[in-house]
Amino acid sequence: xxxxxxxxxxxxxxxxxxxxxxxxxxxxxxxxxxxxxxxxxxxxxxxxxxxxxxxxxxxxxxxxxxxxxxxxxxxxxxxxxxxxxxxxxxxxxxxxxxxxxxxxxxxxxxxxxxxxxxxxxxxxxxxxxxxxxxxxxxxxxxxxxxxxxxxxxxxxxxxxxxxxxxxxxxxxxxxxxxxxxxxxxxxxxxxxxxxxxxxxxxxxxxxxxxxxxxxxxxxxxxxxxxxxxxxxxxxxxxxxxxxxxxxxxxxxxxxxxxxxxxxxxxxxxxxxxxxxxxxxxxxxxxxxxxxxxxxxxxxxxxxxx
Amino acid sequence: xxxxxxxxxxxxxxxxxxxxxxxxxxxxxxxxxxxxxxxxxxxxxxxxxxxxxxxxxxxxxxxxxxxxxxxxxxxxxxxxxxxxxxxxxxxxxxxxxxxxxxxxxxxxxxxxxxxxxxxxxxxxxxxxxxxxxxxxxxxxxxxxxxxxxxxxxxxxxxxxxxxxxxxxxxxxxxxxxxxxxxxxxxxxxxxxxxxxxxxxxxxxxxxxxxxxxxxxxxxxxxxxxxxxxxxxxxxxxxxxxxxxxxxxxxxxxxxxxxxxxxxxxxxxxxxxxxxxxxxxxxxxxxxxxxxxx
Numbered sequence: 001x002x003x004x005x006x007x008x009x010x011x012x013x014x015x016x017x018x019x020x021x022x023x024x025x026x027x028x029x030x031x032x033x034x035x036x037x038x039x040x041x042x043x044x045x046x047x048x049x050x051x052x053x054x055x056x057x058x059x060x061x062x063x064x065x066x067x068x069x070x071x072x073x074x075x076x077x078x079x080x081x082x083x084x085x086x087x088x089x090x091x092x093x094x095x096x097x098x099x100x101x102x103x104x105x106x107x108x109x110x111x112x113x114x115x116x117x118x119x120x121x122x123x124x125x126x127x128x129x130x131x132x133x134x135x136x137x138x139x140x141x142x143x144x145x146x147x148x149x150x151x152x153x154x155x156x157x158x159x160x161x162x163x164x165x166x167x168x169x170x171x172x173x174x175x176x177x178x179x180x181x182x183x184x185x186x187x188x189x190x191x192x193x194x195x196x197x198x199x200x201x202x203x204x205x206x207x208x209x210x211x212x213x214x215x216x217x218x219x220x221x222x223x224x225x226x227x228x229x230x231x232x233x234x235x236x237x238x239x240x241x242x243x244x245x246x247x248x249x250x251x252x253x254x255x256x257x258x259x260x261x262x263x264x265x266x267x268x269x270x271x272x273x274x275x276x277x278x279x280x281x282x283x284x285x286x287x288x289x290x291x292x293x294x295x296x297x298x299x300x301x302x303x304x305x
Numbered sequence: 306x307x308x309x310x311x312x313x314x315x316x317x318x319x320x321x322x323x324x325x326x327x328x329x330x331x332x333x334x335x336x337x338x339x340x341x342x343x344x345x346x347x348x349x350x351x352x353x354x355x356x357x358x359x360x361x362x363x364x365x366x367x368x369x370x371x372x373x374x375x376x377x378x379x380x381x382x383x384x385x386x387x388x389x390x391x392x393x394x395x396x397x398x399x400x401x402x403x404x405x406x407x408x409x410x411x412x413x414x415x416x417x418x419x420x421x422x423x424x425x426x427x428x429x430x431x432x433x434x435x436x437x438x439x440x441x442x443x444x445x446x447x448x449x450x451x452x453x454x455x456x457x458x459x460x461x462x463x464x465x466x467x468x469x470x471x472x473x474x475x476x477x478x479x480x481x482x483x484x485x486x487x488x489x490x491x492x493x494x495x496x497x498x499x500x501x502x503x504x505x506x507x508x509x510x511x512x513x514x515x516x517x518x519x520x521x522x523x524x525x526x527x528x529x530x531x532x533x534x535x536x537x538x539x540x541x542x543x544x545x546x547x548x549x550x551x552x553x554x555x556x557x558x559x560x561x562x563x564x565x566x567x568x569x570x571x572x573x574x575x576x577x578x579x580x581x582x583x584x585x586x587x588x589x590x591x592x593x594x595x596x597x598x
Contacts, residue, residue: 013405016481020400020412023393023451029436030448031419037428097325100318109322115584116326119333122576122583124510126532130569131332133535134339134562141335144350179329207311239426240513244532258426265427266517278425286422 041276061276073277076260079166079253084234086170091230094178095223098185099215103207114186117179128176129244132159160249169245169254184226185219192218221300228296232289235281257281333573340570344563362567365559371522371530372568379509379527382445383575386508391501393450395493398459399485420453433518440521444514449507455500462496463489499586502579509575531568 041061043054065073097117104110120128135141136158143155158168196214205213239258246254255263257277265274297303339347343357367373400406401413424432438444466489474484490497512528519525 012480014407016400016403016406017408019482020397020406023397024412024415026393026447026451027416027419029432030451031422031424033436034424034428034432035422037424037431040428040431100321103314103318104322105315109319113322113326115580117329118584119577119580120329122506122510122580123573124512124528126512126528126535127569127573130531130535130565131336134336134566134569135332141352145352175328178325207314243513261426266430271427271431274427275425278427282423282425289421 038275038279040272041279043272045272045275057272061273062280064273065276065280072260075252076255076257080235080237080256082166083169083237083256084230086166087173087237088227088230088234090170090174091227092223093174094181095185095216095219097178098182098189098219099211101182102186102189102215103211114179114183118183119179120176121180125240125244128172128241132172132245159245160247162250162253165250165253169241172245173241184222188219188222189215224300225296228292232285232292234288235285336566336569336573339563339566342563344560347563348560362559362563363571366564366567366571371525372527372571374523375525375527375530376571378442378524380575382442382526383505383508386446386449387501387505389446389450390452390455390504391497394452394455394500395459395490395497396485397451398456399463399489400481401456402460402463403481416451416453416456418453430517439518440524441519442524444518445508445511445526448514449504455504458500459493459496462493466492498582502582502586505579506576506583527568527572531565531572534565534568 042057042059044057044060045054101110101113104113133140136143136156138155138157142158143152146152147155158164161168192214197210200210200214235257237256237258239256239262242254242256242259243262246259261274261277261281264270264277293303335352338351338353338355340362341358341360342351342355343359344362346356367376397416401409401416403409406412433439433444433448438447470488470492471484474488479487510528512526512532515524515526515529516532
């Protein structure tokens with residue numbers, strides 16, 4: 001079926017390679033070339049000079065990160081872990097929400113709830129920031145209402161309250177992603193054999209028993225996979241959310257590892273130091289990923305990647 | 306589940322759901338009614354219904370040069386970016402399904418492995434500058450052109466297509482690209498639609514690339530403009546932009562709040578417009594992802 005000539009090149013076959021080549025080059029440019037940038041961490045990189053003319057620095061920047069700037073790193077890690085930990089602590093919420101949603105008998109109402117609650121997931125953090133400013137700033141809706149009702153005499157300072165930052169940011173994350181995260185559990189519930197429920201009903205099981213003995217065991221495997229993946233992502237809490245909500249008053253509590261990399265590498269233009277932090281983060285993340293994958297294989301006989 | 310055996314549970318469940326729906330919906334509703342209320346009335350408080358219904362906020366905001374221009378830029382990056390992503394990923398996916406491709410296994414691994422590592426922000430930033438994408442519209446389009454995850458989804462789909470169609474076209478003398486264009490691409494529409502919708506939403510919502518690498522005023526995205534308006538301090542600091550209070554007094558009747566709310570609405574509306582399509586496809590997309598994982 002191919003126009004093969006007995007000698008020379010099969011142009012038709014080669015055309016496949018030629019067609020995909022431009023895309024392989026794009027991948028090389030955007031995914032592989034940045035890897036070479038890891039070498040910046042071992043030089044005193046000066047943007048104007050280029051790598052070839054920058055003096056070799058060895059492990060100077062790693063030393064700087066762990067020892068000289070150690071207290072800063074600790075503070076940033078504390079914030080990152082606190083936010084990750086709160087996120088993981090609340091990770092059963094989508095499961096609960098999916099189970100409750102599944103128990104609704106009106107199909108159209110279920111559809112409505114699902115439609116509305118997934119909406120926040122699809123707007124950018126800048127939109128969320130705009131909404132939060134409109135609601136929680138000193139002259140925002142929430143303060144206006146509370147003042148009118150005389151429940152408070154002074155406006156609350158949600159956006160500049162350092163102590164409440166972790167909880168507030170976690171709550172915003174839940175608001176944005178709860179509906180969306182529950183979809184995967186709804187799909188898992190839909191995959192449970194309906195006969196199990198019928199059999200349980202014949203045996204006299206009520207609603208709670210069905211939930212605890214059929215629905216929950218049916219979605220635990222999915223939950224477990226997502227949980228260990230989130231453990232391997234513990235250092236990556238994201239950048240956009242904490243960037244838009246960053247202000248000097250909450251800086252101490254909101255600066256995460258990703259923000260720290262941005263601040264060092266781009267805002268203050270210390271490329272080598274910023275890259276060193278990136279590398280340390282990548283190494284920890286990859287180690288975590290393979291560890292949880294190994295544990296998952298040992299414990300459940302199933303790899304997750 | 307056919308008979309109600311616990312009315313308290315039922316009522317409580319409905320209450321919880323309604324509460325959550327309100328928490329998700331009301332913020333958007335509030336911004337909407339604020340943006341169509343007369344600014345002077347709105348500042349005294351609007352909660353449930355718009356006061357002095359008007360569309361003049363929109364007409365005045367759209368007259369601002371940087372708003373209408375960056376709306377175009379955002380639209381352009383969304384449309385061009387989505388088309389480029391869909392075309393590139395579909396073509397790559399089709400090619401890697403061909404057994405005849407030289408180095409097929411190596412090429413596929415070379416693509417897939419990019420999902421598992423990430424050089425990090427700074428090396429990415431320097432690379433973009435190095436290859437000349439700073440202050441360049443292509444920055445919005447090229448880096449997201451080929452995505453390993455999308456290619457996996459498409460490849461799985463294309464592999465399930467009946468081989469007979471392709472073989473008969475081959476006998477008629479069609480080359481690979483013609484087959485891709487005339488047969489594979491149209492037949493893959495369900496998965497392509499899914500990817501197009503996701504890609505469009507992420508294009509419309511992205512702004513970090515703009516923030517890090519594009520300072521050119523003519524290339525600002527709408528998200529970035531909104532962010533700048535939200536941080537009045539930043540606007541005051543940069544002379545190129547318009548001072549919020551100046552805008553208010555020049556155009557009269559606009560307050561900083563109604564400017565912010567109206568722009569927020571302009572940034573949100575396109576998402577709401579594609580939302581029905583999103584809804585139709587997102588469960589499908591998510592499930593495909595789950596199967597892959």
